[in-house]
Amino acid sequence: MRLSLCSKKAQLIVKHTFIKWKQRRSLGLILHGAQPSTVNYSEFPLLSIHDWPAIVNSTHIETVQIGVFTVPMDTSSKATYWVHKLEAIRSVLNYVMEVFNSEIQGFDIEDDVTSSELQWIFNWMTSRTTIFKTIYVNITQATTEDLNLFFQNVKVSDGLELRGSSNNCYPPYRFFQSVRRFINITNGFWLEKRHLDSFNCTIIYLSKTRFSSEDMNIYLRKWKEGKTFSRLKLCFIETTDVNVEKLLEGMDVTEVPLETVRKYKTQRGNYITIRGGFDITRHDGVFATVNIRRWPTANEFTWVVWPDWIHEIHGESIIG
Template sequence: MEQLHSLFNQFPRFLFPFRQSHPQFPLFRLPLVAYKNVIDLMTSYEQVSLSLCSRKTKSIVKKIRHRPTSLQLWILKDNQVKVTTGHFETTNSVREFSVVMGVGERKLNSCFIQTVFIGEHRIPVRVKSNENGIEYLRTYWEDENLGLRVIADYVCDLFRVDLFGLYLMNDHRRMFDWLCNRQSYVYDLRIGDKNRISDEDFKYVVQNSNSEFLVSDAILSETFRLNNFNKKAEIIALVNSHWITIDNLMTVDALRLDVLTGKKFTNKEVNTFLNHWIHGGSSRLKQMQIAVTDYNEQEFLEGINVQESTPKRRNYKGFYEFDFHVTNTVHLVREDGTIASFGISAMNLFFLAVWPDYTGRTFESFD
């Protein structure tokens, strides 16, 4: 336990001597309610660090710490397990993350003072600071992907929650299989490309995922195609997606669709999708952004009956930071009477916005 003594000297509010006779920590001489309050005042990083001192301290932290219902664990970029609190709702609020543990490469010539046991692994650790000066524990592994899985399992067990979000950066298929084996569902799945993912692994991940958020900026081969893309989600957002087709978009069941770069649709393809929507297709769709080649309103509205409204500036409040101003007086009406606005967004993308918006405001409420 002396191995973490210097780590806890980093905490100005909590100093835990390691050479005490029973009980080992003066903190635990206090009544249960008192030291529970102290633990609840700690940051998530401090709670994780305390838990690594011994099996007993891990058990205490795990059992008595306050469990906020809104606590979420994420694996994002930079091989870090991060925590955030506050409900992840369909509002335009910025998420604030704090790092609790990270993973780095263990090099042969590296010298480490402290080591800890995480599961069956004895691992070197250091206290590091992120770009904002916030401290976290960085662990060092010969296999960084293994380390990421081990520390994620440890923190999930300690806080008694599953991962809320995962960013697959490399070793994509193995990391995805590990995720599926440890929990049945992750809300937010992102496919990145630190090390290029194979076409087969991308197809495997996409077809087997059941996440509400599916986001990808993976770079795939020029010949890649995905014939079966009938996914159901809240958001599907694609970058570097040369492979996506208008038929793919018509088989997706999502509230929001974004195709941001790598693919430009023709006006005829937009016309095909709008006809599909008007006749009842993609019935859950609330908003869409796609890039269009040589945007021509007359061409993509060919054969579609549109309606005129009074000139009004309509502010559409969308899902997850998707707000824009509707200035187009022409709008679409689906067979069931649902109204949708369309136009070109500030990002120079074609957008479709289905009313009412996220706040419940209707198209007519602006008249």
């Protein structure tokens, strides 16, 4: 059954099944610059926001009430048409939050978003007294002032992806402390060890860092002693060098022959092929496999913690 979110019937259904919707915490915004933006419930689009000139001739166009605004909507695609984009996004977000009695939890801010649009969404996010579930954002177009606002006031609970390169404004280490599921930083030249010290999530992807094999040795030692990365299951870090001796210095390890191939199942159900490597054991008996290799485009440090797939870590669900 499909219902229009703008219909009173849909609003009543959501209202009277409130617990079902609330538990999933799945309202999200996909914010585009040139393309239409969309508000979703989980992976399902609720309403999309289009520029007024883009309105098409369709037998499905109806006039609907969204907040205080009356706008045309294509009922077949849930596309709404607006004159002022940012006012439209504000109105749709407020409307959807009212219908579901829930905050927007996820933000996917695409690469085509302009500097002024980043400023607007950062201000909107910091105006909410909530911890967001996931944020994916390219920070290249953001000003120093806007990044400071974002880094100082926004908190993320599950997943964080920072793409692009900022203008000499980088997150304080405490920005990462609340993230429990994954951190993905695609241009991590600015990362320092104090940032890594604040990480305690399940999955870490860091590219273009200035970390060395010797730096990774520090964190392997800490992990063996139970002093860091207690939630870690999977880690990929691009390093400045490939030095196995420095990586493993001072640790008891078991070298696995290169011809030994193991499959590591990820949280998405995919498999990573582990060829050889070095097994290390934590003080509590948990063991991991690490390796560092030179590839054509980068040096990569790999760290996987066994068992490869469990449904729950420290009482927290690992999803998708």
